Amino acid sequence: MADAAAQMRTETISLRGRPEVELTAYLLDPSSELRNAVLRPAVLVFPGGGYRGLSDREAEPVAMAYLAEGYQAFVLRYSVRTEFPEPLFDAEEALSVIRKRGAEWGVDPERIAAMDEMGIPFEAHIFQNGGHGLSLAKAHTSGGYRSNVNLRFAEWFALSVGWLREVLGDFSSDEDNSVPKARDTGRYGIDVAMGGMLARQECRAAILEFFPQLSDKKQAARASSYSLSIVNEALPVPHPADRMKELDRSLRQIALQ
Numbered sequence: 001m002a003d004a005a006a007q008m009r010t011e012t013i014s015l016r017g018r019p020e021v022e023l024t025a026y027l028l029d030p031s032s033e034l035r036n037a038v039l040r041p042a043v044l045v046f047p048g049g050g051y052r053g054l055s056d057r058e059a060e061p062v063a064m065a066y067l068a069e070g071y072q073a074f075v076l077r078y079s080v081r082t083e084f085p086e087p088l089f090d091a092e093e094a095l096s097v098i099r100k101r102g103a104e105w106g107v108d109p110e111r112i113a114a115m116d117e118m119g120i121p122f123e124a125h126i127f128q129n130g131g132h133g134l135s136l137a138k139a140h141t142s143g144g145y146r147s148n149v150n151l152r153f154a155e156w157f158a159l160s161v162g163w164l165r166e167v168l169g170d171f172s173s174d175e176d177n178s179v180p181k182a183r184d185t186g187r188y189g190i191d192v193a194m195g196g197m198l199a200r201q202e203c204r205a206a207i208l209e210f211f212p213q214l215s216d217k218k219q220a221a222r223a224s225s226y227s228l229s230i231v232n233e234a235l236p237v238p239h240p241a242d243r244m245k246e247l248d249r250s251l252r253q254i255a256l257q
Contacts (some may be wrong), residue, residue: 008026025073025074026074026075027072027105028067037169041071041072042071042113043072044114049063053080059075062075072107076091137150137151179191186253194207194231196225198224204252206247214231
């Protein structure tokens with residue numbers, strides 16, 4: 001079952017004692033269903049603006065796009081209209097804070113990417129056409145201007161996610177969550193697929209005593225690949241643990257055929 005408290009949350013803090021320098025965190029709360037994402041990689045976004053201002057179109061929308069890909073996302077509103085390297089000092093402080101609060105924010109401190117142009121001696125234009133400041137290059141980040149929409153250029157985001165997964169690694173997903181069959185475990189029980197058990201008269205009688213709704217052939221067919229434990233969790237009022245243990249003992253006593 002999903003955690004009732006699992007949700008996205010945000011937090012904004014000032015850096016370097018300067019109220020105009022703000023780091024905003026966009027965070028996905030942990031969930032018992034996402035055991036492979038207790039600590040997540042993070043992306044720190046630096047919105048553009050030519051050091052004269054900061055573009056809202058290149059801030060939260062970009063952060064939210066990375067959030068949707070499973071990353072913890074951060075936006076730094078760094079110093080503008082100031083002497084360089086002040087913005088760089090802001091960036092260093094932001095990265096330091098993210099690392100220090102990594103456990104609290106669910107961030108893997110060894111997997112943080114910064115999406116910016118500060119300190120880069122050249123620009124590589126992958127696409128032949130397209131101006132600056134396109135953000136995600138989609139209608140919702142266009143500000144209403146047709147020139148800010150370019151579906152080919154919008155491919156940059158998917159390419160960046162692919163590159164980040166190559167560099168930082170992807171979420172682990174190699175566990176087998178399929179429900180085993182009774183013949184694989186060598187016994188019947190509440191943690192094996194029901195299909196084979198419902199076909200066995202002794203098992204069927206024990207199961208229907210607890211789950212009479214499975215006497216309906218359509219319901220039984222839909223549930224055949226699930227275990228009785230999973231079916232029980234889906235009930236409006238699940239059977240208590242001691243009752244399920246009682247059913248499990250009954251099923252284990254039946255010889256496997």
